[in-house]
C-alpha cells in the first residue's frame with residue numbers, strides 16, 4: 001500500500017509456534033485461548049512478519065524472519081513451517097533479489113527476527129543481502145553474543161554474526177534515511193528498537209515485540225519472554241495512545257491474521273480498529289486451524 005511517497009508491503013517468512021504461556025505471560029490460559037487456539041503441545045502459531053519499505057531511492061527490509069538454518073530438532077520444537085511461503089519466495093514474488101535490498105533493520109536479534117540475515121553457501125555462512133547495510137542497536141548485539149541463562153535460547157549467533165562486517169551499531173534513536181527512524185523501546189529486551197516510517201504526514205510504526213500481535217494491545221497482555229515487563233507496560237501506556245491519536249498504521253511482528261491495524265483509544269484502553277484478517281497476507285490462512293478468531 002501507499003504511505004505518502006513510500007510504498008509499504010508486509011509478508012511473512014512462513015510461520016512458527018511458541019508455547020502459549022510464553023506468548024501471553026501472566027494472562028491465564030482460559031482468557032487467551034478464547035482468542036487464539038493452541039495445539040496438543042500447547043503451542044500457538046504465529047507469523048514472522050517482515051516489512052518492506054520502498055522509498056524513492058532505497059529498499060528497506062525490517063526484520064528477516066526465522067530463516068532456514070535450524071537443525072531438525074529445533075525446527076520441530078518451534079514448528080517452523082515454510083511450506084506456504086518464505087522470505088526468499090516473497091522477495092521473488094515482488095521481482096526483488098537480495099541484491100536489491102539496501103538497508104536491513106533488525107528490531108532485536110532474537111532468532112525469529114534475524115533468521116535470514118545470513119545464509120549458507122557451501123560450508124560457509126555469508127550475508128544474505130550482499131549490498132545492504134544492516135542496522136541494530138549496539139547494546140542488543142552485545143547482549144546477543146553473551147546472553148544470560150534466562151534468554152540464551154532466544155539467540156543464535158550463526159543467524160546474525162555472518163553479517164557483522166555490514167552492520168552499523170546504533171546507540172539510541174536515529175533517522176537512517178529521511179522518513180525512516182528507529183526508536184529504542186526497552187521492555188522485551190533492554191535495547192529493542194521500533195521503526196517509525198513517515199511520509200507526507202502519513203505514519204506507520206513497526207512496533208516489534210512491544211505488541212507482537214493485536215491481541216497484545218491490552219496493557220497487561222505481554223510476552224513471558226520480556227526481560228523488563230514493567231518497562232514494556234510503561235512504553236505501551238505511553239506509545240499506544242499516541243499511535244492511536246496519530247492514526248498510525250501499526251505493524252505487528254507475529255500476527256497471523258493481519259500484519260497491521262490502526263488503533264483507537266476508548267476509556268483508557270487501546271484496541272485495533274481493523275480486526276478483520278487482511279486478505280492475501282498469508283497464503284493458507286483460511287485452512288489454518290490456528291488462525292486468530294475475530295471475536296473482539
Ligand SMILES: [Zn+2]
Nearest residue numbers: 108110188209
Ligand atoms: Zn523477541
